Amino acid sequence: xxxxxxxxxxxxxxxxxxxxxxxxxxxxxxxxxxxxxxxxxxxxxxxxxxxxxxxxxxxxxxxxxxxxxxxxxxxxxxxxxxxxxxxxxxxxxxxxxxxxxxxxxxxxxxxxxxxxxxxxxxxxxxxxxxxxxxxxxxxxxxxxxxxxxxxxxxxxxxxxxxxxxxxxxxxxxxxxxxxxxxxxxxxxxxxxxxxxxxxxxxxxxxxxxxxxxxxxxxxxxxxxxxxxxxxxxxxxxxxxxxxxxxxxxxxxxxxxxxxxxxxxxxxxxxxxxxxxxxxxxxxxxxxxxxxxxxxxxxxxxxxxxxxxxxxxxxxxxxxxxxxxxxxxxxxxxx
Ligand code: AHM
Ligand code: MG
Numbered sequence: 001x002x003x004x005x006x007x008x009x010x011x012x013x014x015x016x017x018x019x020x021x022x023x024x025x026x027x028x029x030x031x032x033x034x035x036x037x038x039x040x041x042x043x044x045x046x047x048x049x050x051x052x053x054x055x056x057x058x059x060x061x062x063x064x065x066x067x068x069x070x071x072x073x074x075x076x077x078x079x080x081x082x083x084x085x086x087x088x089x090x091x092x093x094x095x096x097x098x099x100x101x102x103x104x105x106x107x108x109x110x111x112x113x114x115x116x117x118x119x120x121x122x123x124x125x126x127x128x129x130x131x132x133x134x135x136x137x138x139x140x141x142x143x144x145x146x147x148x149x150x151x152x153x154x155x156x157x158x159x160x161x162x163x164x165x166x167x168x169x170x171x172x173x174x175x176x177x178x179x180x181x182x183x184x185x186x187x188x189x190x191x192x193x194x195x196x197x198x199x200x201x202x203x204x205x206x207x208x209x210x211x212x213x214x215x216x217x218x219x220x221x222x223x224x225x226x227x228x229x230x231x232x233x234x235x236x237x238x239x240x241x242x243x244x245x246x247x248x249x250x251x252x253x254x255x256x257x258x259x260x261x262x263x264x265x266x267x268x269x270x271x272x273x274x275x276x277x278x279x280x281x282x283x284x285x286x287x288x289x290x291x292x293x294x295x296x297x298x299x300x301x302x303x304x305x306x307x308x309x310x311x312x313x314x315x316x317x318x319x320x321x322x323x324x325x326x327x328x329x330x331x332x333x334x
Pocket of ligand 2: 094117119120121282
């Protein structure tokens with residue numbers, strides 16, 4: 001019988017440790033912990049249609065057990081996995097107003113901190129549409145052994161050590177970068193392992209997909225309206241209108257565009273004058289991955305990764321895609 005070899009996420013992480021000659025394995029252990037938590041969350045998401053775990057947090061299911069909304073479950077799962085790893089001194093998540101700081105001896109001495117959206121697009125779960133987890137890893141600025149400060153969390157995206165996302169879709173994938181390219185791993189349910197399926201992901205130089213919630217059209221800045229008009233014409237390079245694709249789940253929209261070539265836009269609107277998406281745990285990690293795959297992320301005129309955050313849950317307009325598509329957009333923005 002023919003045997004075949006798959007590279008698991010853990011094998012890959014350990015092999016890649018050699019990229020960082022002075023690494024002591026801390027980042028590897030942290031990424032490993034994220035992989036484990038992702039598998040737990042995946043298991044729960046897959047059961048979402050079977051057991052009564054949909055609905056508001058704190059509801060009681062038929063068995064009389066307290067059931068948590070999946071985004072609360074995911075939040076707790078990632079926090080406990082990262083705490084148990086001992087490699088993280090604190091974490092900022094969409095679910096928590098304040099930072100969560102770990103004060104056991106091991107964690108206080110850890111050199112990394114994490115910003116994450118544990119379950120992005122969670123309203124899609126109820127209708128069986130893809131959701132995701134987005135994470136971003138930074139080296140702390142404060143001394144190890146001390147309580148991390150707010151400045152540790154408010155670093156610009158260009159300081160990220162690693163970033164990634166998990167997409168819980170028709171299959172479950174984990175995609176991450178440590179600043180040396182982007183690699184994707186598909187969860188093999190029979191092995192229970194993430195296996196390398198998309199080595200060295202490079203986004204196409206350009207594409208014909210645009211992703212935006214066009215229902216907000218009337219509130220968009222003029223430049224974005226001009227861009228949408230541009231995509232709908234038979235322009236010189238594509239000789240056909242572009243294709244509109246919008247799931248309403250950032251990870252899923254970005255993942256498709258990354259592989260196929262497309263631009264994702266979340267502009268400011270009247271309801272959300274700063275845009276909707278969060279800089280620290282949605283835009284920065286996605287921006288880092290985009291850049292590592294040959295793309296770019298901007299807030300309009302400024303590179304997302306250059307922005308110095310002022311607060312944990314800061315929002316920003318967000319445009320991400322291949323460099324050429326972003327250039328077309330920027331040439332039309334005021
Ligand atoms: P969430 O973090 O509350 O889930 O919101 C973020 C989501 C993104 O995944 C998605 O791209 C966007 O919100 C969709 O927003 P809209 O419904 O306004 O188009
Ligand atoms: Mg989100």
